[in-house]
Amino acid sequence: MSDLSGPGVKPEDSGYLTGYPLETLGKYVLARTWAAPEMSRPGCVWTHSLIIDNADLAAFSSAEGLLSAFCRPTGLSSKSTYANTIDVPVTRTHSVALPDHRAQSIVNALYTIPDQIVLTETEAADDDELLVSSIWMQQWPRLRRTFGFCTLSGIDRSSKGVKLDLQFVRTMDRQNLAKFPDAVTATGKNFNVALKPLLADIAGKKGYQFREFLKRAGGDVDGGRRAMLPLCRLYSSLFGNADPDLRSAVDALDALAIFGNHQARLVRALIVRSATENIEDVENEVFDFVVDSLDLVAQANEKMLPIERIAQALWLRSPKRFMKEIQIGGAIGLASQQALETMEASKLIVGLRENVKFAEYIVELRPELLERPDFWEISGVDETLAIGAKPDSAGRVVAALLAADRAGITVQLIGRANSDELASAFEEHSNSSALSTWLAALASFPNKAAEVLASGRICNKAVVVGLARASEPDSVPNEFGEDPWVIASRYSGTSVSQPDEDYFSAFLMSRALGDRSLSQANLIQISYTTLYRALQFSRLPWEVERLAKWRLDSGSWFSWDSCSRLRETVVKRFVKNDLDPEIFGKLTDDENLARALINEAAETGSGRRYLREVRKRLKSTHDGKLNSRVDYIASKIK
Structure with missing residues (x-):
């Protein structure tokens, strides 16, 4: 690249700076050019070029050390001293005491019109150098090593394959601007507020947080100057407020997608980690971004990311995508499969309510769902599961x-x-x-x-x-042992309707009069009074009455009615089968019904013998309430 700034341009005594990349060599050139009036030939200049490895260039956060390394030659005899390697201190100072409007107009033009050369008018040479070097050092290493500039240009200093992005000119008149056909001028109009972090950083108001962000985030970002605006938006979204604006961060990261897939992996991972702190509550767009990014960031951040928790949140938001991810595999797919095995059953139920077609697959993994009423309350769940x-x-x-x-x-x-x-x-x-x-x-x-x-x-x-x-x-x-129906009757103490009581009494009496039960006396005791009154007042439906009469004896000529038949049948069973005498004595609490049973038994000799045992057993209970019944039996067996 020529040392000349252009015809008719005379630099100040301090000279001017030019920076440009040597991309094929992996190096960068920072040069200072001075006028050389002492030379015999008019228009001669001296140029001291620092050739910097790209890796070394990335270590600087300020150009102060580089600028202090320049030394104006004193003559041709000093030429050999410039072939030696020099050590340049890495300094961290980067604040610039310059009017905000000038830095604002330059960064606005550089990053909102990123494909064109930017022109700005020169002021004091020292100020120009400090401003351009601050803008240059602010850039992340990947952009810094491709950024070209010149602090004094009479014509476009760009050459084939090397574009100087920012050039300073003495005047902005029409004649001068015509020498820069592909350039735009830096003005303060239409400032993009997203670039404010750049201005604060140049003035040293952000410490090193913003510059460190650009250094880390820009490491795997393509796009050159075009990437600065999305990265500024990313920074403001993540660090501009007390809580990160993840939706805006996702939108800003999407703007980098035009430069290729998987841009800014570090920032992507940062957004994912931030979103996972409240993954259940983030907006759908942010959540989708997290899921889409997991395969990119999970490997490097596996221990920091609660992938299974993300998978559970995915189930609650979109069971269809959840199941699809299982089929696809990958980080979220594997986590989803694991989540099915560990997720709270209530969460699985929530997702199944609108996605019942997945029930069979999930029940195979989580059979305990079958034990939950809310699972069976889901419309469409197949009972054959x-x-x-x-x-x-x-x-x-x-x-x-x-x-x-x-x-x-x-x-x-x-x-x-x-x-x-x-x-x-x-x-x-x-x-x-x-x-x-x-x-x-x-x-x-x-x-x-x-x-x-x-x-x-x-x-x-x-x-x-x-x-x-x-x-x-x-x-x-x-x-x-004891008849199961007797046991159940003992423990079931709640009341039922009269028709149910009547039916149950008919059922138990029919069982008692058969030969299946070992607790015939108890069954009769449970059912006798209720069934007797039901027959007496004719309150049984015909099918229940048929059940009640099924096993009653035919009865004598004088006992044609159902109540008499029931009484005769019961007495015969107790006497003939020698059922528990005490139970017979306590068969009913109704004294009239009890005396009718005693009278029936006293009609035969075997019945009277049985009553003697009944009387004996009742007396042994020492229950005063039964004294009248004991006395009545005594009167019938004399």
Whole structure:
């Protein structure tokens, strides 16, 4: 590059600066040129060029050391001294005491019109050099080593392959500007406020934070001067306020995409880390940016990024994309797969509500979802998914289905479920509209029904009556111990409607009069009074009355009515089968009904012998309330 600034241009005594890259050599030239009036030939100049390795150039944050290294030659005899390597101190001072408007107009032109040469008018040479060197040193190393400038130009100093981005001219008249056909002038008009951090940095108001940001962020950014504006916006978005404006940061980073994919990886990682602090609450655009960037930043920041938490947030925002990422793989895909295994079940439910098609896949990984009512409350969930429930969880799955009023595959689950868990499920969800369907399924497993009844866990009598309505009197086995229906009756203390009471009494009496139960006396005691009054007042529907009369004896000529037949049948069973005399004595709390039973038994010799044992057992209880009954028996067996 020629040392000449152009025809008719005389530099000041301090000379002028020129900076330009030697890109093919990986070096940069910073030169100072002085007028050489002592030479015999007019127009001669001296130039001292510092040839700097690009790696060394990156170490400077101020040009002060470089500028102090220049030395004006004193003659041709001193030429050899300029071939030696020199050491230049790295200084950190970079503040400039110059009017803001001048720096403002130059940086505005440089970075808002980034593809053209910028012209500005010279002022004091020292001020010009300090300003241009500050702008140059402010740039990140990658831009700095390609940035060309000259503090005194009479013509465009650019040469083939080397453009001088910023050139200072003596005058801005039309004739002079015509020598720079591809240039624009730096004015203070239409200043882009996004560039304010540059001005604050030049004046030393930002410390080294902004310059360090540019150095780190610009390291993998293409685009030269065009990248400065997006980087300034990035800085302001991330550090301009107490809380980062992540949406603006994402928009600024998107502006760098025109220079190629995966620009500014460090800044990308910074945005991702900042966003993940509140990943559940960030805007959709920011969230999408985080997900899109994970594969780029995860490897280098794996320990710093809560990738699985991001995956959980992705599930809540877009289950469809979540599942797609699993198929694709990558950092977010692997994290999503892991998140399915660890995510709170309630969060999985939220995502499934509008994406039920993923239920089967997720249930395979998280079978405990089958135990949750809110899972079965999701519209469209296929009840056949419950078939996959393991035996140790089948009872809890039944409870969940009951809570959701669903009953699609009752038989398959009842057969595998734990009896105690079934009993608890029926008790807890006795108001479920699906209860009758489940009880009907339970009735098809008599042994399981016996275990449920005998569990002592059912306190709601409506459940016991519901199972009775779904069963046959003799279906539940009683091979040993107390009859399951007796146990269930003892623990189910809540009241039911009169029709239910009547039906249950008819059911228990029919069972007692059969040969299936080992607790016939207890069953009769539970049911006798209610059934007697139901028959007496004719309040039984015909199908219930048929059940009640099914096993009653025909009765004598004088006992054609149902009440008499019931009384005669009960007495015969107690006397003939020698059932517990004490229970017979306490068969009913109604004294009139009790005396009618005693009278019936006293009609036969075997009956009177049985009554003697009844009287004996009642006396041994020392229950004063039974004294009149004891005396009445005594009067009938004389």
